[in-house]
Amino acid sequence: MEYTTLLFIHVTSVILLLGVGGGSAFYKFMSDRSKNVEVIVHTNKLVVLADWLFTTPSVLLQPISGFMLMNLMGYSLDSSWLYISVMLYIFSTLLWLVAVYLQIRMKNIALLAQKEKRALDEVYFRLVNYWIGLGVFSALAMGGIFYLMVFKI
Numbered sequence: 474m475e476y477t478t479l480l481f482i483h484v485t486s487v488i489l490l491l492g493v494g495g496g497s498a499f500y501k502f503m504s505d506r507s508k509n510v511e512v513i514v515h516t517n518k519l520v521v522l523a524d525w526l527f528t529t530p531s532v533l534l535q536p537i538s539g540f541m542l543m544n545l546m547g548y549s550l551d552s553s554w555l556y557i558s559v560m561l562y563i564f565s566t567l568l569w570l571v572a573v574y575l576q577i578r579m580k581n582i583a584l585l586a587q588k589e590k591r592a593l594d595e596v597y598f599r600l601v602n603y604w605i606g607l608g609v610f611s612a613l614a615m616g617g618i619f620y621l622m623v624f625k626i
């Protein structure tokens with residue numbers, strides 16, 4: 474595959490990853506703040522669905538297209554910008570996997586509260602806080618990778 478096609482795939486999957494991730498985080502954050510169980514259940518279902526439909530494929534496409542670009546351009550992990558980027562990517566993918574697990578747990582807790590017609594308890598909101606923390610560190614790592622990919626320093 475030629476350079477521009479690969480770069481197009483690589484950058485498109487970045488847009489999908491950061492766009493869907495950021496959007497999902499914003500809507501979930503706002504719906505959790507509403508404390509409205511119906512709204513929270515609906516948003517949690519959509520966030521989990523968006524992860525399977527959009528984030529998972531782009532999380533896989535990102536390193537695949539990245540390593541193909543590396544081969545094509547003759548780069549190696551001896552370049553510090555690439556080495557640090559790959560380490561940050563592994564770190565943020567691990568955080569993302571934990572966040573996915575928390576999202577599924579939050580969805581199930583909210584569904585139970587909806588079924589039992591009661592408000593969400595502090596267990597749910599504790600998970601929300603962990604999820605926000607993971608999101609902040611993951612976004613910082615992604616921001617760092619973006620910087621390194623563009624400036625290559």
Ligand code: HEM
Binds near residue numbers: 487538548616
């Ligand atoms: C294991 C993961 C990754 C690897 C191995 C990788 C590798 C690469 C390579 C080799 C290039 C081509 C550089 C050039 O044209 O000289 C590139 C471009 C780029 N990458 Fe990645 N990448 C990875 C993940 C990411 C992530 C997570 C982001 C965003 C947060 C990202 C954003 C970009 C951007 C914006 C470009 C275009 C830079 C430019 O054309 O100046 N990459 N990547």
